[in-house]
Amino acid sequence: MSTAAAGHHDHDDHDHGPAKGWTRWLYTTNHKDIGTLYLLFALVMFFIGGGMALIIRAELFQPGLQLVDPLFFNSMTTMHALVMIFGVVMPAFVGLANWMIPMMIGGPDMALPRLNNWSFWIMPFAFLLLLSTLFMEGGGPAGGWTLYAPLSLQGGNSFAFVIFSIHFMGISSVMGSINIVATIFNMRAPGMSLMQMPLFVWTWLITAYLLIAVIPVLAGAVTMLLTDRFFGTSFFNAAGGGDPVMYQHIFWFFGHPEVYILILPAFGIISSIIPTFARKPLFGYASMVYATASIAFLSFIVWAHHMFTVGMPLAGEMFFMFATMMISVPTGVKVFNWIATMWRGSMTFETPMLFAIGFLVMFTIGGLSGLMLAITPADIQYHDTYFVVAHFHYVLVPGAIYSIMAATYYWMPKWTGNMYDEKWGKIHFWVSTVFLNVLFFPMHFVGLAGMPRRIPDYNLQFADWNAVATIGAFGFGFSQLIFVWVIYKCIKGGEKATDEVWEGADGLEWTVPSPAPYHTFEKPPAQYS
Amino acid sequence: MSSPSSYYIPHEAKWPIVGSIALFAFFAGFASLLNGGSWIVMAIGAALLVYMMVRWFGQVIAESENGQYSAQVDVSFRMSMMWFIFSEVMFFGAFFGALFYARTFSGPWLSGMGEGGAAATNAVLWSGFDYVWPNNGPEKLGGAYDAMHWFPLPVLNTLILLTSGVTCTIAHHAIKHGDRAKMVRWLLATCALGFFFVIMQAVEYYEAYAHLNLKMSTGIYGSTFFMLTGFHGFHVCMGAIILLIVMLRGTRKHFSATNHFAFEAAAWYWHFVDVVWLGLFIFVYIL
């Protein structure tokens, strides 16, 4: 068999550039093409989800209902979250994984290239299905992204479409994750041990396991919703012996690991960038790996911290409080390791580093407010207020989104062969960061002062801070046009990038030419064998 | 680990996009059907999906038989199958979780056992409700019913599946020794047992609906019973079809003592289905 294989690969594997014409993108099996598709998809969705956020913020600019019906407002909240989580952060991370993992481990491509193509090409269709519900009679889903029963069961025609779009995206995520696991275990350069892998690869490996473990659970949860609505089951109906709270348990068994799915790859990105610009090796590589694994493990046993007001038995509340607090320890280890990496380095502050530092500071703020939420008696006051909204936007926007932007600036020269415009990159960072805090910081205040989340209208007491937040939102939203502009310019041309691009960069991806050739490691890299 | 000079990387994949369109049509069609629309779009989607799978797998089989795949590709396939099965385990986990939750938490709470508001729940909302498993809730949704007894059908089904596990293993040993004909014979037996299981399951469902008044709408008991056994039955169907295809490939002289990944994948899947059944038998029927 192997002889036959040798006979084939000559004309099959090598000397292939990208195919001509637009079908290149439709049929491609190349990890770089697919990575590009994922990243562009995420960028488009970011503007769609962001546009929805701007509708939310515009309605909240002043007390009183000015613009939209409350039902439409609720569906904006729901869709905004679904689009941002499933359509922006997850695909962007998968796109980065596609581009970088094969290069970082010295492999020729992803392990299952055709499946890879399918994983991507499901996404546009799944979102077509989801977004189409906005145009249905009765509008899109309006029960919050958590789709709690029994409210979500009241959804109109959109309900079944939403459930199936979640199944659809789930298929993509699970296939994508399986592919990543197989790639990492099976495609590494000969001689590269697991503990020699870059942290981005490690964090993605662990993320992939989280995805494989929890996406099917979400599929199960929404399937039960579907049968409760259409087939007469009573999983979430007390009259038949079920329990609406059971939905929440199953959902959050998925949902909490999900939020770490949205942050672990970010940790990997930051662990690549900070050493480069500190010109110093990452501090505590091994403990970074163990910390990531601990976070992933703990994420399975803390889900009910989203449910402190549902009336759990006392022992349950205690357990989930303590377990949740524990997550701060490994996360703290990561933060300290990054700072120790910067300590006595020789730092410069190009755009990727700025975004990485922005991540570090603001993610920590979000993490600390998360810790406050973990304290059950206090969470009973915080729960379902804007304090929670502030918490998760601090970990998601300057957390997940900033890491994606940092990664884009960091690796874009390798992708395109051109340097991006450093001046505009820096402007993008500073404008974003200022507006971002104007946008989300006041949410802590109104939340503590008693403003519930998911409401289209509020008491005058909250008016000032909401107006401020809305100004921040429009500022932040429109500054993202700078990002698009910088990317566009960089693809079109610019100063040629060197192979190493960054002075302090370390890793296999910097040993290949810029732009990276269509097939990177046709021969395994030498340094590990 | 990677030795790229022998790694097979296909360069064009036309089936995935067909698969996406098929799934889109299937899901959108199914949703419209549930909203009272017609079933046609869904059927088209399903047909296209089957067609896509036949062609895609056909291509993979051809490549495999041409010897385009290296040992490394084989490992990739194996890992994928393993983790795919793990994801299936988690999917069933959600439904088992629902069963455990309903039995150990919500059921007793509704009948007033436990801390917090449980006593009041029973006294104020559902007074007189007594919880025993199986149960269809305080409002007895679906009306009076009889529970599905573990004897005789489920026991028979257990025996069928356990036997099919054995026949499957015999077939595996056969192909490992290069005895393709024997493999085909034992696979035939395995498939037959699989389909027999599905038929018995259908008989059981008929019994439930026709004589026990046990339906999907029979409260939480009916819900968990039919969802767990139903999804399992669906997986048995799939597994049996996969085994059938493997068997047919065997009759076409596919597979050798060293190269029979498709067989092994099917066998793993079959064993997984088997193990799930044991869980079902214990937690759904006996306990």
Add this chain to the structure above:
Amino acid sequence: MSLISRVFLVAILSLTGLAARADINMPVGVTPISKEVFGLHMLIFWICCVIGVLVFGVMFYSMFKHRKSKGAVAADFHESTVVEIIWTAVPLVILIAMAIPAAKTLIAMEDTSDAEVTVKITGYQWKWHYEYLDSGINYYSSLDAEHNAARQVGSGIDVGQFENYLKEVDNPLVLPVGKKVRFLHTSADVIHSWWVPDLAVKKDAIPGFINENWALIEEPGTYRGKCTELCGRDHGFMPVVVEALPADEYDAWVAENAPVEEVQVTESASATAVASVDDDREWNMEELVAAGEGVYVTHCASCHQADGAGLAGAFPAITGSAIATGDHAAHIDIVYAGKTGTAMAAFADRLSNSDMAAVLTYQRNALGNSVGDVIQPSAIKALR
């Protein structure tokens, strides 16, 4: 108390004073629990601030000192088991220090024993129903009508004129000061959550289950809160108002409002209720339509809209509805029994026979419909 801890305490308290501004911080509240929770909140807040200052301090120091433009040369260290152990252990200790007071407060919060007054609170889309289990008083509480008019899209009414915009109800929950009150939370449709920040009481109302918690109010006053679990279209318009009266005034209020005899069905407390009228009497159309309008506005208009036009796709129009202009049986059934799986709830327990007959007749002969027939209370009575 050692000097250090005393200094620490004084520092905390003075900073707490600064932070206790109602517009940007949690209210201290008026119950022992709310005060404890506030203290806990401030404690963890300041701990987080200290951690933040230390962590960011080190980081910014390093960013300032160890930059290339200042000629910093990178060191090469990348491991130290000792510091790794330290920065694992120290946070752990801090966490334990936070967990102990938290656990104590939590245990106190869950102890609902020895309550003197028990109120059952039921969430509806989108109003609350209060039922005093001891005295039998019960009534609905929903958003004040003026606020409700002002909050409609394009109402043209300046919401700035209402001091407590969206935090005013028709019938507040009246509670005694100085007595332990136990709340039983449940819901009739979807999940709601009853929250009054000043009482530190927030509990989800789960349909089919009852959750408990309690409050001991220490000062008379009016305390305002909101529904905090997304419960559909008008989730934002479901306020909670608690009026805490001194014990004697509370007793007087109870004496005045306690129902004289057993009530059989929960009667509507709306001003237009026509509950006392005999169900067996024949009513004429004018009476029914007149009574029905009030019932419609209180119970139905939030979904089907005041003009009966509904909201396309979500809530069907009553105007021209096949059901509301068709057969009596189907019309009665959808209101009496509701429709499972939709927001249309069963009104059998919420409306008296005459109220239901009135609203049905109203729907048939108003809102642009003119079927011209009546549904008598006796027809509803026959179903019970």
